[in-house]
Amino acid sequence: EDQVTQSPEALRLQEGESSSLNCSYTVSGLRGLFWYRQDPGKGPEFLFTLYSAGEEKEKERLKATLTKKESFLHITAPKPEDSATYLCAVQAVGDYKLSFGAGTTVTVRA
């Protein structure tokens, strides 16, 4: 069974204070690892897909990286508008579904 564990559960940052979120996963064969952002009261919004170890993707202040066992979401010089819950999900080869982690809630204070 696919397993996804995200840490920490919650992260409080000062504006401009860079940090990283961790997503550890166990999957029989990785088709893709996905990062989503979720704002309160809304559905998740797609950020990145990573397919193989060593791959990196960037979008504004966010950078996602992937190894064979985990993925990191780096937030560089965060702003209050980066406050959200960040969700990690994996999809196994031959599977239709995504298996999600419980998420990391990031709060950025001005």
Next chain:
Amino acid sequence: DAGITQSPRHKVTETGTPVTLRCHQTENHRYMYWYRQDPGHGLRLIHYSYGVKDTDKGEVSDGYSVSRSKTEDFLLTLESATSSQTSVYFCAIGRGVEEKLFFGSGTQLSVL
């Protein structure tokens, strides 16, 4: 926003009553999914569809059924609601198996 509409947005019902949640898309995507989201558990897949009248179970399907008679509509039914089914329900759509998912805004369901 992707063209996904979930209805109702909020519902309060009593234990033992049937409940149907609707997901409507205007994107003509083949794949549709129902997830529930609970604190500490993240998103868990209930059922999914890979085409009209083609559906399959997810990891938490007990107590739920689905139907998809048209590409654009995916219905989730709780035959006899229980308090453990109090949750936020999200519909998602995808163009292909490896494609990113687009999520609706969710339905907050409370079963008293």
